[in-house]
Amino acid sequence: MKTAFKKYQRIEATGLWRPSPDDQRREVVVSIGEATLTISDFNDRPLTHWSLAALERQNPGAYPAIFNPDGDPGETLELDQSETTMIDAIDKLQRAIDRARPRPGRLRWASVGGVSAAVAALLLFWLPGALQSHVVNVLPQVKRQEIGEAILQRIERVSGRACNARDAQASLRMLAQRTGVRRVVILPAGVQESLGLPGGTVLLNRALVEDFEDPAVAAGYIIAERARAAQQDPLDELLDRTSIAAAFRLLTTGEPTPAQVDAYTEQVLADPRPEVSEDALLQAFAQARLPSTPYAYARDITGETVLPLIEADPMAGQPLDPLMPDRDWVRLQNICSD
Secondary structure, eight states: OHHHHHHHTTOEEEEEEESSTTSOOEEEEEEEOSSEEEEEOTTSOEEEEEEGGGEEESSTTOSSEEEEETTOTTSEEEEOGGGHHHHHHHHHHHHHHHHHSOOHHHHHHHHHHHHHHHHHHIIIIIHHHHHHHHHHHHSOHHHHHHHHHHHHHHHHHHHOSOOOOGGGHHHHHHHHHHHTOSEEEEESSSSSSEEEOTTSEEEEETHHHHSOSOHHHHHHHHHHHHHHHHHSOHHHHHHHTSOHHHHHHHHHHSSOOHHHHHHHHHHHHHSOOOOOOHHHHHHHHHHHTOOSHHHHHHHOTTOSTTHHHHHTOTTTTSOOOOSSOHHHHHHHHTTTOO
């Protein structure tokens, strides 16, 4: 606006001014001031000031151009067609003033749009994560166990029933107690190696008890699942692999739908288990007072890719209590025989 005013501030013109319909028109000098139109006599005495922002033209496009203050059509100023420079200046300054005016409606809509966008972003990016975290934090243990049981039943449709030789049940409970989990389940197939479920159940493939002479191997895979659970809660992993609808349903009903269980099961059985850092694994083995070396060699018989688990074994050089008596381990190795 300042720039536009400077361009026209030295322009003057002559015109015919009439203060009211009852007065005679008189010749005046018209000049542009700071957002005003000044009407003066020929002795340079101001007769009136009109606001450019409140100036109206009664006959756009016609001549002589007739202007009046907003709301007072009886007071007029006539500018002849020869005063085109002044007429154009008034027009351009009015447009500049109009552009500089605040737009409450636009501002209001912009504010509403901004708030709406912020709410949409909140719902899209923040709410799903916040809802998922809330569900993971508040779902009671009994509900977690029910969800874990539903997943196990779904896996058994693929793997076959869990191995349950009667004389091995005490050994299975002993293994769970020694590794700090609620329950251990041995499956004939389905899981690639191990899988931690919501509620504290760990599934093991039968090969982990049948193919190794040292029970520390099976125990090591359970400890690794505990470390994964510390890294990401199994319930949180389930919700990651389903949708916000699953989180909302868990919050309201406490149980997922069969379709959600199926979707999670299909993915988790096909994908490799998430990696756990060697430091986290070593810390978990140290807390359980179990050696990490047997687990490391079970993962890589050469030891090359798991060297830190061997070299930094927290129980290296320390006396180890037997994880379970040999007879119990033999029974556990035969859990799938029935």
